[in-house]
Amino acid sequence: MRRATPLVPVVAALLVLTACGSEQSGTRQGGAGEAAGPASGAPVTDAPVDGVRITSVTIPSPSPSPKRSYSVQAERLPGDSGISAAYEVTNGGTEALTYEILFHFTTDSGASMANREVTVRDVRPGATARGTVELGVLQRGASAVTRVKVGRVTKVPAAEAPPAPGDCPEGGVRVTVDDGDAAMGLRVVGLHLENCGTSPYSLDGYPELTLLDDGLKPVDGVTVVHGSGGISTGTRFDEPPRPLTLKPGEKAVSGLMWRNTTQFGEPVNVPYVRVRAKAGAALVTVTPHLDLGTTGKLAVRAWAPAPEETDRKMPRT
Template sequence: MRRPTPLAPAAVAAALLLLTACGSELVGSASPSGGAVPQPQGSEAEQDGVRITRVDTPSHSAGSAGISAAYEVTNHGTEAFTYTITFNFTKSSGEVLDNVRHTVSAVGPGRTVKGTVDAKEAAMMATSAEAVKIYEVTRVPADEAPATSGPCPASGIRVWADEGDAAMGLRLVGLHLENCGTRDYPVDGYPQVTVLDEDLKRIDDIKISQGGGGMSTVDGFDDPPRPVTLKPGESATASLAWHNTTQFGTPVNAPYVRVLAKSGAAPVTVTPHLDLGTTGKLGVSAWKRSEQ
């Protein structure tokens, strides 16, 4: 599964079921006055319930900020899902200028939600874009969607994954736990994780180890767990580590991981896009209090 290519030097390889391949490219008119281009109807224009319905090209005489697109998200499933959509802004040649990610929360079964995306949300370079493309769609059950802000969940905690890092073939993704409630929240040990495929089904033939299991040389990854009690407003971190080595066998690409902060906690499904190669191994570090 590909992820959006970061364009800024400081960016890291991106995260946030159904994973898409490259979507239908939607190119705006090049007329000097700008205009609206309706998009083709039917399944060829849709990816996993998401489709672009209209592209508005800039009016150069009016000094418009760039191309924009209207889109729809339709939930064809039987439960509410939260969708994360990555849009690429490109030249007509296909060169990617920047990407923008939209999250559409809690789309009920059978419902359609509409939205818009425009180049003003991306880098300045994207204002010269000539096309809009759906790069990737992910979806998780609405009651398991991660959140970094907003109302505190009923569980009293927030859990989410960061964008991760990749160096020397080792992949690392951070898990974050925040006590957003009103009571102390104790953890003592490792996050409980389940690896899921694009259909949110469990992948059983993955060896999940507490610690790096010999994979990670990252300082502190193999430190033993210690009790941590988070007061309201405090947070803790853990990490996932894996290699994407490919040898004999079928490579495993697992987009989703279901995380429980501890036994009995409410599940949260994150999207680290595990490209495990043929290793079949995933390491998990223990929770540690975040540095304030």
């Protein structure tokens, strides 16, 4: 859904950032509320979305608009659109937060031509982090992009956020969630665990889950079942749990499965899931955005060796 080719700077007057680079190609992010220079160009006046707002948009074009900044087009990578947006994230809460932000690159009519996702980590209470998000290469045949909008914003306590790529938490275990898969109303999202520490790590059973709403409060009325729970056959969710010991560098996988069927009642959406790999393990809050419909059921798979670990340990013939 996501990666964009990094943009060669359009002009030297683009926003100056004071923090480290972002985790995703095609984006740059501000740090934990560090000071930054003012955004270049005419301001964008759209209201903030959960503390996130776009401050300026750069679109190489000879036709200026009062709500966007425009720049002289410099040499760029082949196919690069030259379109980017400066944004800022303000934490109005009382604890440090990590934000995941989905940006929509749209036409004047509001049709989305591309989406880009940015992670902004460790924004302190009352602080503002600034960065830019770049469109990069626009898909062939797409209509002209003239606007950039803030779409979905999710935020979790910084201490519970999944680690940045390449980082290993203090406990030596990295837990992340993938983008998932969907077919005919069946949804499956993978949970991934890597022993990034220096000591063996043991698992035996299922991850512990707490489903959370938009306010990070527990969701009522949803049953978490071990195994497939009859949601779908032919999956690996009904494989029984067995003890695992992961050596440093080894990985395990679990998963979530549900149907988004909607019948009688109010559909349930679960943006956040708080995960413990096992009893007593550190909390990690992931954002799989579960559209559970009215089924009231979520299946969880037992931890199992990741496919690459199984392949590695198969005897050679």
